[in-house]
Amino acid sequence: MTVHHNIPASLLIGLSHFIFSVEWGFPEEHFVRGNHGEGLNKGYPRGWGLANGNHGGGAYIFHNMTSSFSPLLSSPLLSSPLLSSPLLSSPLLSSPLLSSPLLSSRLVSSPLQVFRSGEGMGIRLDSASAFPGAVISPHYDSLLVKVIASGKDMSTAAAKMHRALSEFRVRGVKTNIPFLQNVLSNHQFLHSTVDTQFIDENQNLFVMKPVQNRAQKLLHYLGHVMVNGPTTPIPVKAKPSSIDPVIPTVPMGDPSLGFRDVLLREGPEGFAKAVRAHPGLLLMDTTFRDAHQSLLATRVRTHDLKKIAPYVSHNFNNLFSLENWGGATFDVAMRFLYECPWKRLQELRTLVPNVPFQMLLRGANAVGYTNYPDNAVFKFCEVAKENGMDIFRVFDSLNYLPNMILGMEAAGRAGGVVEAAISYTGDVSDPMRQKYSLAYYVKLTEELMKAGTHVLCIKDMAGLLKPESSRILISALRDRYPDVPIHVHTHDTAGAGVAAMLACAEAGADVVDVAVDSMAGMTSQPSMGAMVACTKGTKLDTVVLGEKHYKIHVQKQKVTPSSKIVGDLAQFMVQNNLTREEMTNMKCLRWLSPLSPPHSPPSQVLKSLPRIEGRPGATLPPLDFDALEAGLRLLHGDDITEEDVMSAAMYPKVFQEYKEFTGSFGPVDCLSTRLFLDGPKIAEEFQVEIERGKTLHIKALAVGDLNKTGQRGVFFELNGQLRSVLVKDNVAMKEMKFHPKALKSVRGQVGAPMPGKVIEVKVEPGQKVEKGQPLCVLSAMKMETVVNSPLTGVVTVIHVNTDNSLEGDDLILEITAEE
Secondary structure, three states: OOOOOOOOEEEEEOOOOEEEEEEOOOOOOOOOOOOOOHHHHOOOOOOOOOEOOOOOOOEEEEEEOOOOOHHHOOOOOOOOOOOOOOOEEEEEEEOOOOOOOOOOOOOOOEEOOEEEOOOOOOEEEEEOOOOOOOEEOOOOOOEEEEEEEOOOOHHHHHHHHHHHHHHOEEEOOOEOHHHHHHHHOOHHHHHOOOOOOHHHHOHHHHOOOOOOOHHHHHHHHHHHHHHHOOOOOOOOOOOOOOOOOOOOOOOOOOOOOOHHHHHHHHHHHHHHHHHHHOOOOEEEEOHHHHHHHHHOOOOOOHHHHHHHHHHHHHHOOOOOEEEEEEOOHHHHHHHOOOOOHHHHHHHHHHHOOOOOEEEEEOHHHOOOOOOOOHHHHHHHHHHHHHOOOOEEEEOOOOOOHHHHHHHHHHHHHOOOEEEEEEEOOOOOOOOOOOOOOHHHHHHHHHHHHHOOOOEEEEEEOOOOOOHHHHHHHHHHHHHHOOOOOEEEEEOOOOOOHHHHHHHHHHHOOOEEEEEOHHHOOOOOOOEHHHHHHHHOOOOOOOOOOOHHHOOOOOOOOOOOOHHHHHHHHHHHHHHOOOOHHHHHOOOOOOOOOOOOOOOOOOHHHHOOOOOOOOOHHHHOOOOOHHHHHHHHHHHHOOOOOHHHHHHHHHOHHHHHHHHHHHHHHOOHHHOOHHHHHHOOOOOOEEEEEEEOOEEEEEEEEEEEEEOOOOEEEEEEEEOOEEEEEEEEOHHHHOOOOOOOEOOOOOOOEEEOOOOEEEEEEOOOOOOEEOOOOEEEEEEEOOEEEEEEOOOOEEEEEEOOOOOOEEOOOEEEEEEEEOO
């Protein structure tokens, strides 16, 4: 079809259609009606029709022979052979047909939770009945509003339209806004001829970036907590404090230089020399990691650590290091706090640029509880170093040397400071206890020195070091290795931690671990304040001045992680009065690998159980990071980062659940800890900063009554506008019966693509089906939809019968994939 130059035109982009409207200005009127839904016909100027198109999502050209937009005829015209005016018009449509090629949405009944339009100069809105609370049913006229943009030329009009669409907020239903924005950014659309093949030739228009919808998701989370309680387990009944901690002020400007500047300037070897040459006792602060891992089940959130981080940077620049990562913090961040552990590292690095960061690496087990391929451990250390980690404390709870050496090599190759840690047990001051004698620790130290450690660590996980044993052990190691820095870690479980660490320092240790006073003692580390006071004015003076203002406002209680399995086993034996003979006969007890302690596991324990010879990770095939990343992008979109890939490599299931949670509830790490744990009180007003420069002003208004579907409406005021969310009441839901939903993570579960009635089930249990084979037929809106098999396999369970009414994603049947 020929389109003349210098003719005002409108572009109408629908959800199931892509429509050009050209205003010719002839005196007669031509009208051609096509098979398009009434939703696209209602509300348009008289004389708009459809020609030269097909209903499957091709290009439609509307002819309007009247002067419906006569006020805009004076707009400057373009020389484009098809679009000769800068006038653009776009209806925003919701609830599209399933067969729509422009948006893979399901036909559902849903209320409009939010409707806010984008306006401004050069923007005209022809509104329909769209308002918060309006229910969009499967039979609703899906036009929400028509947007018209005008400008001096095509690019200007398109830019105005794009800006207006970006400012729209439509929540509760899916719209075609992402598709429209793709069209408006398309070079061919803006600068060249567009014809009926435009969509076919530009398939990238269908690659639509999903909207973030962060504010509404956060309201959904807050509503969920208000209705159902905390989403993360709380082992105590105490409520979070209603008093926000006071954040100490910091001076303007950059913090003073610290040991990290030495590390960046001179590298790991120069750093080790500087530590060894330091005249006083150095401290590592465990408050950001092991202290709250030991006392609070690793539940201190990044939100709170960031609050105190600037103060630490300005007042504790002479710390040896700040332990803030690794150990259990990695999986707990995703599993219970629903935040990214890598983001914690990145943000703290920005706030504390001058103090070295230290992490706990479980040797060949990285930060996990299983064996990984060697390349996964090396890649993990590389990515950790790139994100700001400096010192890698590498340990194995059983001192299994091959595991430790693999971790040391990974940390060293990444460019980090290697701190090999010997797990301490027994009592070297007791001549009757010879299994873990002084000779054992000296020999193990010799192996670690050969492996190239920069710093030697004694890791007293159970708090067994006494002052005398501390002097014996550290003196022997210092005499044998006068140039290597010695770092001692303990727990104050028995209350002797401060005395033991002072003895270590006097015997030649360079660094000891402490925690801020409010997070010290018991199963945590010795008190920082006590160590500072005890060494003040002596040759071991720590020169730490700011500890009295350094406190973490805590809101949880203690449980600790798996690295103390050995201690748990001992406790289990004592509590149950088990003898050695009884333990060796327990079928649940097995050793998975030979250990480096004095002897290998007795054969009477292993009996006929299979053995793994050597280091387990050495026999695992390399991890295919490209394949893992491709799978993650398929599941979660293209926003997957290198850090996400590593999280999935360490904890596949935990990472999947974390992504699903944040996909539903948004960036909950932006919430204060009280709101995160307990939600807001009714009539409470608060602010949430979702990114720099974007702050949400929220007021909790009310929680509604239970409806027939087991949900409660929760009402908020967001930035002065009413918002509502529907939240399932978990207690009430237990007493109701609902059709099961198909799980996206389970490949063989087939769900309903749209609400409708089951017309026919075409397969039976036990029947083999091919990929693409029809399984059942649904009917909705006078349309029949065939549900096809997504894979080749065998039908195991059918969950529906003829005449059943289904909602979107209701489980139809399950298929076991063919091997």
